[in-house]
Every structure is written in structure tokens, then in C-alpha cells.
Amino acid sequence: MTYIVTRLCREKTDTSCVTVCPVDCFYVPKEVSDKLPNQLYISAAECIDCGACEPECPWEAIFEGDAVPDLFKEEDYPLNLLSDDDRDSFETATNSEKPRPSTDEIAANKKTWGM
DSSP states (O other), rough: OOOOOOOOGTTOOOOOOHHHHHHHOOESSSSSSSSSSOOOOTTTOOOOOOOOOOOTTTOOOEGGGGGGGGHHHHHHHHHHHHHHTTTHHHHHHHHHEOOOOOHHHHHHHHTTTTT
């Protein structure tokens, strides 16, 4: 099963994961909206399940499909599918350098989303 970007990436969009992806399967919305929040999305059709992205995500927002925390499954899996179902609303994500978050910032972000 493909990897999923969860809402832990929302408004964070660190692209460390994009740089290691061998198939460029990461996307961002062309226009951010309530339907398409500002985060990275993984194309299930393009992801080759290599897992290279997961350890590179500084926000710990990427999970293998079967390992997505229950509190994210209902919304975040279908959200990622939009990058395939509505491709015209997305563009390929590109790398942009950002400072790595601290352990406290990661913990606070997780708490924000109920983890």
C-alpha cells in the first residue's frame, strides 16, 4: 500500500521527503482551499512504496498506508487520493530549504492534531 502524507504536514510543507523520492510522486495544490489544505500530497498511482520519504519527513507526517494512525485514516487517505483524482488542481512539489523543526515543535504539532 502507498505512503500517505497526514495533516501533520499541514502548513509545514517541509520538502525533505521530496528530494529523496525517486519517482517525484509528491504534489501541492495550485490553490490552497478548505478542500485542498496547504500540505504535501502523495500520488497513490505513482508511489512505488520505496519508503525513502518516511524517515526524511522532519514533521513525522508520512506513514505507510496500513500504519496511518486511526485518527487520520478517515480524512487523510482520501485527501491524498485527490492528487490523482483531481490532478489539474495540483502541481509537482519542488524542494525548498527550511530549517528543521525542534523536538518540541514536532511534539506541539502532534498535540495540535490530537496525537
